[in-house]
Amino acid sequence: MSPTILDRSSGRSPAEVERDRILEGLLEARPALAAHITRGPSGALTIPLAGGRHVEIGRLPRRGRARWVVVSPAGQGAMVQEPRGTAALVRTVLRALDSAAGGAGLPVHRAC
Numbered sequence: 001m002s003p004t005i006l007d008r009s010s011g012r013s014p015a016e017v018e019r020d021r022i023l024e025g026l027l028e029a030r031p032a033l034a035a036h037i038t039r040g041p042s043g044a045l046t047i048p049l050a051g052g053r054h055v056e057i058g059r060l061p062r063r064g065r066a067r068w069v070v071v072s073p074a075g076q077g078a079m080v081q082e083p084r085g086t087a088a089l090v091r092t093v094l095r096a097l098d099s100a101a102g103g104a105g106l107p108v109h110r111a112c
Contacts, residue, residue: 015059018068018086019043022057025090030097047093049073049100055093072096 012020023045026033038046044058053073059066062082070081070092081096083089 015043015066019045019057021086022068022089025086026093029090029094047097049097053100055096055100057089057093070096073100 019039023037026037026045033047036047038048040046040058042058044056046057047055049055055073056071058069058071060069060080061067062069067082068089070083070089071078072081072093073079073096081092083092
């Protein structure tokens with residue numbers, strides 16, 4: 001396993017910097033999510049949905065390296081999506097929230 005590379009200016013790893021950019025993008029699009037998003041012990045971001053389900057944003061080893069993925073409810077299971085880039089990942093999360101029971105259980109505010 002290779003050592004974690006830290007951002008010299010902040011002492012944070014590139015994954016932590018990326019996660020903060022993702023969080024900023026989500027909160028810019030939907031400020032009300034601030035009251036709902038939690039960060040798990042692995043660093044993954046979780047957004048609860050009605051019915052005890054949730055959308056999770058985290059990193060998984062895929063194709064030889066860790067990549068950001070969005071895991072969202074799909075029927076009785078879950079769907080894993082691997083968007084490319086922060087903006088695409090934020091759009092994917094927002095679509096998942098909108099499609100999960102019509103956004104039930106979360107206040108949905110769209111940015112103008």
